[in-house]
Amino acid sequence: MSDIPKTHPRYASLMLRERLVEGFNEGLVVPQGLIAHGRGEMFYYLLGERTTKDARVAAKAAAALLLEAKRSVISVNGNVAALCPKAVVELAEVSGARIEVGLFHRSDQRVSKIAAALERHGAKDVLGFLPDAKIPGLDSMRGLCSTEGIFQADVVLVPLEDGDRAEALARMGKRTIAVDLNPLSRTSKAATVTIVDEVTKALPEISRHVEDFRDDPDARKLALSKYDRDENLAQVMASMMRNLDRKG
Amino acid sequence: MSDIPKTHPRYASLMLRERLVEGFNEGLVVPQGLIAHGRGEMFYYLLGERTTKDARVAAKAAAALLLEAKRSVISVNGNVAALCPKAVVELAEVSGARIEVGLFHRSDQRVSKIAAALERHGAKDVLGFLPDAKIPGLDSMRGLCSTEGIFQADVVLVPLEDGDRAEALARMGKRTIAVDLNPLSRTSKAATVTIVDEVTKALPEISRHVEDFRDDPDARKLALSKYDRDENLAQVMASMMRNLDRKG
DSSP states (O other): OOOOOTTSTTHHHHHHHHHHHHHHHTTSSOHHHHHHHHHHHHHHHHTTSSOOHHHHHHHHHHHHHHHHOSSEEEEEOHHHHHHOHHHHHHHHHHHTOEEEEOOSSOOHHHHHHHHHHHHHTTOOSOBOSSOOEEOTTSOHHHHEEOTTTGGGOSEEEEETOOHHHHHHHHHTTOEEEEEOSOTTSHHHHHSSEEEOSOHHHHHHHHHHHHHHHTTOHHHHHHHHHTOOHHHHHHHHHHHHHHHHHHHO | OOOOOTTSTTHHHHHHHHHHHHHHHTTSSOHHHHHHHHHHHHHHHHTTSSOOHHHHHHHHHHHHHHHHOSSEEEEEOHHHHHHOHHHHHHHHHHHTOEEEEOOSSOOHHHHHHHHHHHHHTTOOSOBOSSOOEEOTTSOHHHHEEOIIIIITOSEEEEETOOHHHHHHHHHTTOEEEEEOSOTTSHHHHHSSEEEOSOHHHHHHHHHHHHHHHTTOHHHHHHHHHHOOHHHHHHHHHHHHHHHHHHHO
8 A cells, every 4th residue: 555644635536546556467457447536537527526325325225125025146347346345235235135256358367356355355155266157148158147146137237337238237227226426327227226436435325225225115115116227327417517617 | 458349338437547557567667656547537527528629729739838848858657658658659750859767656677668668669778777867856766867857948748647746846837737547636727728638638639749840930839828727727627527527
């Protein structure tokens, strides 16, 4: 880790970046993942680097979807494993979701490193190392998945997901939950619920709502009825525009 | 290179990214450079991934500055060397500027790799390997430069430059030309002329105007009189806000 003083105005953002570079040095993250993180950083900056009300509304809808799922899966890539392995494991535990490693730039070595990183934080039975199914419409490597995981799931959480993969999962009829800082991305537009927030904030937020809603079907119903994806994304974009105007 | 189909909607952007990852694998680019590229990608995306009229106005003013310089220098970092070494060499040739390797994360090894990459594309007498001067106000490594290059130059082109370095050069009284996709950055606000465009597009655009203006002092004068940095940056931000609105 670099020696960044806690008083630095962008301390939190720089620490995330350091964590990602560490994951890169360990072989969890590919160079493309660093670039994608930089793009996310700028959107987060435009968002004011905070969890908005719109993100909280979406996180509640996400929690309701997970609780109503028959089979839910959290798809984890290198960036997610580097940034918040513990938050993934906690959400899986509280929601009963399986964890599957799902990569755009897939290699067996990277899948196994990511699974090991999750297991160090308490994950059990991580799927993805021996895929036996395919997501239709993706080329061979990108579409690999496991039958008891993503292939048969009715709800899939895809944090920081590639657009092709997110669209392909939607075409399979699955309900998907995206965590994406770009409200304009194909992933954001393809998901059933899109949370525009920084992933290390979004996953614990979902976990809290899962706990709160577990024995409260009325609250789940309300959360789903209050969420409209396109309206939510439009609000997020309006916030970004206001911030861009103010900073200029 | 990854195998990205030409039909992919974001082919051009993905190819730039691949070029940068190649430069990273060769040791020209640091991880921080990959993240910075991602930040730029997001702004370019908001810009509509095209050269705007505002960028052309700025590129003309940049060409005029270069032609009126007594000693001009192009400062090249790892990302620039990875993305468009040939465009750097061509601009140096057509404008008579020297090329100097100037790095924020400096190591002798990286300077020599970047110089070698430029030389493979025809660059001659690349400066920066044996620095003998210092830019005041920067810590020792970041301020290193060469007397016959950046230190004595009256005009310095700083594509994809760090904010500290750009501000320090401005404080030395130099006229600087920035190429930066973030209209809000300290670099954009510190430069005499700021071109908000993707660097592989901006450098050849400057070269064309240098050729056109070489024997035309009236055109140079007009180009400089038509350019107002703060007004230009405000226009760019307005375009980004409109695009953010339209895409939504």
